[in-house]
Amino acid sequence: MIVIFLDRDGVINKYPGDKLYVTSLRKFKFLPNAKKAIALLTKKGFKIFVASNQAGVGKGTYSQKTLDAITAKMLSDIEKAGGRIDKVYYCTHRKEAGCLCRKPRPGLLKQAAKRFKFNLKKAYFIGDTMRDIFTSHAAGAKSILILTGKEKLKNQKNWEVKPDFVFKDLLIAAKFLK
Numbered sequence: 001m002i003v004i005f006l007d008r009d010g011v012i013n014k015y016p017g018d019k020l021y022v023t024s025l026r027k028f029k030f031l032p033n034a035k036k037a038i039a040l041l042t043k044k045g046f047k048i049f050v051a052s053n054q055a056g057v058g059k060g061t062y063s064q065k066t067l068d069a070i071t072a073k074m075l076s077d078i079e080k081a082g083g084r085i086d087k088v089y090y091c092t093h094r095k096e097a098g099c100l101c102r103k104p105r106p107g108l109l110k111q112a113a114k115r116f117k118f119n120l121k122k123a124y125f126i127g128d129t130m131r132d133i134f135t136s137h138a139a140g141a142k143s144i145l146i147l148t149g150k151e152k153l154k155n156q157k158n159w160e161v162k163p164d165f166v167f168k169d170l171l172i173a174a175k176f177l178k
């Protein structure tokens with residue numbers, strides 16, 4: 001069983017912008033090719049998890065109920081497209097809480113590995129930020145940066161850590177993975 005972790009904002013849906021959140025169902029917009037990519041990964045037999053920081057809940061910017069509604073809609077739209085996400089993991093804590101699950105800490109990935117009993121060394125983490133790459137390395141997983149969210153190739157000289165792979169979008173990553 002090979003596991004793929006996906007970050008959410010900037011990977012599955014449009015990046016809301018630095019320090020901004022997807023605060024309503026209406027503001028959750030799938031990126032082009034994202035559902036198709038998840039369907040392809042599902043067809044290839046990967047187990048897929050989402051691991052996302054949503055500190056806006058902890059800050060009271062939007063509610064857990066809104067987040068749950070966004071998740072339910074995201075999962076059903078992905079299913080309609082032929083994809084399957086096994087479980088969605090969120091850290092909803094504020095940075096100041098000092099929790100173990102807020103990325104770049106690897107807590108969310110470790111929770112999944114413990115519950116579903118797999119080796120994180122064989123897993124991939126696909127994200128759009130340097131924080132995701134740090135998370136991946138902290139968990140011992142392989143890191144993939146995609147360029148549909150925060151990071152752009154032109155900023156490469158400022159990257160503090162080198163991803164194992166870089167792809168233009170999730171579909172290209174999904175085609176590469178086997």
Ligand SMILES: [Mg+2]
Nearest residue numbers: 007009010128
């Ligand atoms: Mg992101």
Ligand SMILES: [Zn+2]
Nearest residue numbers: 091099101102
């Ligand atoms: Zn947390």
